[in-house]
Amino acid sequence: MSNHDEDNTKFEDEVLPEGVVLKEHSYDGIREYDQRLPRWWLLTLYGAIIFSGLYWLVDHNYMKAQSTTEQVEQELSEIATIKLANSIDVTDNALFWEMSENAAFVTAGKVIYDANCTPCHGANLEGGIGFSLVDGEWVHGAQPSSIYNTIYDGVPDKGMQAWGTLLGQKRITEVVAYVLSKNDRSTMEAGK
Numbered sequence: 001m002s003n004h005d006e007d008n009t010k011f012e013d014e015v016l017p018e019g020v021v022l023k024e025h026s027y028d029g030i031r032e033y034d035q036r037l038p039r040w041w042l043l044t045l046y047g048a049i050i051f052s053g054l055y056w057l058v059d060h061n062y063m064k065a066q067s068t069t070e071q072v073e074q075e076l077s078e079i080a081t082i083k084l085a086n087s088i089d090v091t092d093n094a095l096f097w098e099m100s101e102n103a104a105f106v107t108a109g110k111v112i113y114d115a116n117c118t119p120c121h122g123a124n125l126e127g128g129i130g131f132s133l134v135d136g137e138w139v140h141g142a143q144p145s146s147i148y149n150t151i152y153d154g155v156p157d158k159g160m161q162a163w164g165t166l167l168g169q170k171r172i173t174e175v176v177a178y179v180l181s182k183n184d185r186s187t188m189e190a191g192k
């Protein structure tokens with residue numbers, strides 16, 4: 001201790017920057033400034049602490065609401081939808097069936113169906129003016145590509161207009177996906 005006291009004296013006549021106070025202690029001649037931390041520095045520190053707390057809360061609650069597995073599944077299904085949408089081939093029956101199991105296609109198809117087809121085919125595809133689309137009977141062909149063509153070209157002389165120019169390929173594909181989703185694949189594949 002006495003050593004330190006001696007050291008202290010060395011600094012007494014040293015010129016310190018204005019407003020700087022030295023701490024009492026001295027270790028091997030090293031002395032510390034006794035200064036308040038600048039306000040901006042403290043703000044950054046406390047700000048970071050508060051932010052980390054808030055971030056944790058938000059992140060933690062978000063993860064609770066939607067588990068990682070669900071997130072991944074959702075992303076995968078979105079990718080599948082994009083892939084399907086980019087690979088529409090109206091002659092590919094298997095692809096139509098794949099679309100009939102894709103929620104995005106089926107939902108989009110239902111919207112189109114509800115807006116255009118219910119007056120003649122019924123709200124539940126049960127038929128009316130037009131044929132039932134769930135009775136397993138397909139006058140114009142049971143293959144998804146045939147159904148697509150029937151809707152696209154219509155049966156004008158029998159009261160079913162051609163929807164091709166009105167709805168376009170993508171929307172007719174979606175409506176086919178919706179119709180298929182209400183039918184049994186193996187039964188339909190057995191038909192013609």
Ligand code: HEC
Nearest residue numbers: 116117120129130131137138139140141150155158159160
């Ligand atoms: C104005 C009434 C009307 C509207 C609206 C209508 N259809 Fe039809 N649709 C018919 C009629 C009538 C037939 C039967 C034609 C025949 O006798 O061959 C038919 C036949 C069909 C068939 C063939 C069924 C089979 O057994 O092969 C499909 C598929 C079909 N419609 C789908 C649709 C879809 C999808 C929409 C909506 C985009 C739609 N229709 C809108 C009247 C309509």
